[in-house]
Amino acid sequence: MVDRIAPAVDDRKRTFLVEIRIDNAEGLLRPGGFARGEIETHVDPEVVFVPQDAIVVALGLSKVFTVKDGKAVEHKVTTGAHDGSFLEVANGDLMPGDEVVVRGAARLAQGMAVQVEPLPGGGK
Secondary structure, eight states: OEEEEOSOOBTTTTBOOEEEOOOOTTOOSOTTOOOOOOOOOOOOTTOEEEEGGGOEEETTEEEEEEEETTEEEEEEEEEEEEETTEEEEEESSOOTTOOOOOTTGGGOOTTOBOOOOOOTTSOO
16 A cells, blocks of 8 residues: 655656555565555556567567458557556557467568467467
């Protein structure tokens, strides 16, 4: 839980210090320790995130591929924030729930025939 927020903001880094309160009943945390974290301030269910491996960068342009009727469909995108191994699609025509090509995307071009194989573990 956020306990205190520092009144000063570092404009250059766009950061500020916060103090959090953590239950330490087991005594595992020691005084004076430091940590790095993120505080989620807004959730937008319409924002699309894709795995970093799905992003193909060529000649300064970023794109991802989906598959429709067995053919590769190219989507030009602009990426934004990152969340672990996922990147936000800040601009583009992808919709929430669209499935993107992750493996072999760099070898695709618009209209190429694609055979979708399930990933080990049950995914596509």
